[in-house]
Amino acid sequence: MPRPEKINRHGSHDVEIVWDDGRRIVYPARALRLACPCAMCQDEMTGERIVTDNALPILTFPTKIEPVGRYAIQIHWSDSHSTGIYTWEKLDALATEIGKPI
Numbered sequence: 001m002p003r004p005e006k007i008n009r010h011g012s013h014d015v016e017i018v019w020d021d022g023r024r025i026v027y028p029a030r031a032l033r034l035a036c037p038c039a040m041c042q043d044e045m046t047g048e049r050i051v052t053d054n055a056l057p058i059l060t061f062p063t064k065i066e067p068v069g070r071y072a073i074q075i076h077w078s079d080s081h082s083t084g085i086y087t088w089e090k091l092d093a094l095a096t097e098i099g100k101p102i
Helices: 029-034 088-097
Strands: 004-010 014-019 024-027 062-068 072-077 085-087
Touching: 014 029, 014 088, 024 029, 024 088, 029 072, 072 088, 085 088
Parallel strands: none
Antiparallel strands: 004 014, 014 024, 062 072, 072 085
């Protein structure tokens, strides 16, 4: 399982992760917020998305990014949401789904 070497802002809103396998991926802020894995945003039983694109402000971005142990990050969002824990596994999967290699 790849692990992040660096996690930074990219531009004023997006998130950039430099992975230990050499990839540099930019995660668009809004798409990353929509992919929040917490129980408020995704049904725990079905996996169905609860939060929808229409429910978020157009301009949604991280206000703070904090490490969670050695396995994840917690992102505090401009819409006051902060309960999602983005594991390395989740972020690696999102690299293919929403990420933009640079």
